[in-house]
Amino acid sequence: MTMRGKGGSRMSPSLDLTDPATFVRNDPYAFWHRVRQESPVYWHPSAAERPGFWVVAGYDDVLSCYGDWKRLSSAHGNVLDVLLRGGDSAGGKMLAVSDRPWHRHLRNLMLRAFSPRVLGEVVRKVEERAQELISTVSELGSFDFAAEVAEHIPMNTICDLLSIPAQDRKQLLLWSKEALASEHQEGARLDALEARNEIVLYLMELAFERRSKPGDDVISMIATAEVDGRPLTPEEIALNCYSLLLGGDESSRMTAISSVLAFTRYPDQWRGLREGTIDLDTAVEELLRWATPGMHFGRTALCDFSVGGQRVRAGDIVTFWNTSANNDETVFSAPRALDLSRRPNKHLTFGHGPHFCVGAALGRAELRALLRALVTSVRDIELDGEPQRIYSNFLYGYGSLPVAFRPRSAS
């Protein structure tokens, strides 16, 4: 069934993209394939007193939206849920949800958090941690990869980056998990809001402490720097540290879990990696594409313009779907088949343009560390139960992944 939408635009057979259960109950890849064929840019109708929004599905259109900072603003929010609720309270203060010229100044500061000096030490620790975790679990036989491994890598890495005290890390992980997604459907949204506030408050306290007694860490660096001729307010410091936490935890965690799931589904690819016939860096890129943890990002139109033959009006919400772009068969042949040697692989998992992920190098390093540890210690990887999907219309991934590892030494 096709319907008529805003301005007479054709719409694809409907799935509610605002519902966290939609892509648990429906196959996203079949849906997006149909959307790209039938109406690659369409108007998603409003529901439950929330506005409608544009959905952009084709690779080229998604790429052009990411780059179009003159016509598409991030300052009202960059995630659908927040945009539909009327905007992000962090707009204009936090990197991901601000526009030029402020965004550019702030980004230059935030990039210092990822200087080779800071990153080198953090990457060394992540390599050690990954190796330790994988050596331990490979002796266990059966276990939940999400709980025993994936949960411990990204969050600890960001905490290392921010020098978060060890005793606070467990609580931060709990809040972080609640803030973006929920493994249970009920009460997800309220919990998410509360968790987000808790994180910001915690980081504000830390920002106060470090501003008065700065150390050699990233929070101190952000807390004592000047951006566009003035120091950041405690709220701005907290929000920008928070963006590293949330940006860096969930998406890296989902990628790690999906990567191991991919190995259970494509044992020949795993064997190639294990035997060293597949390059680790090439494999990292394909796993990032295959997993695509951030399903969409969004903007608000600043003026009228056209995309994919549709007329967008000033003020409209525009969402672009990485899950669809990364599986666009005009760019990636047999996109759902994991091909760890795939080249070129210009996936949009980290976005594109001025907001391209500042943590991309760290995200890649974490996944690489995991792969290296797996290759070193593990021989066989098998599924050992039903993986549990998370409920979210933003994050794609799993909250639990029961697997059985056979250690290399067993061979």
Ligand code: HEM
């Ligand atoms: C931005 C994905 C890891 C922090 C982004 C964007 C994407 C993305 C798609 C662009 C958002 C937009 O255009 O609105 C991912 C994925 C990751 C990952 C898939 C892991 C696999 C990280 C890590 C950190 C981080 C490790 C920090 C430690 C950020 C921040 C931004 C961002 C602060 C905002 C950049 C800006 O607006 O200029 N990320 N990210 N991300 N990411 Fe990541």
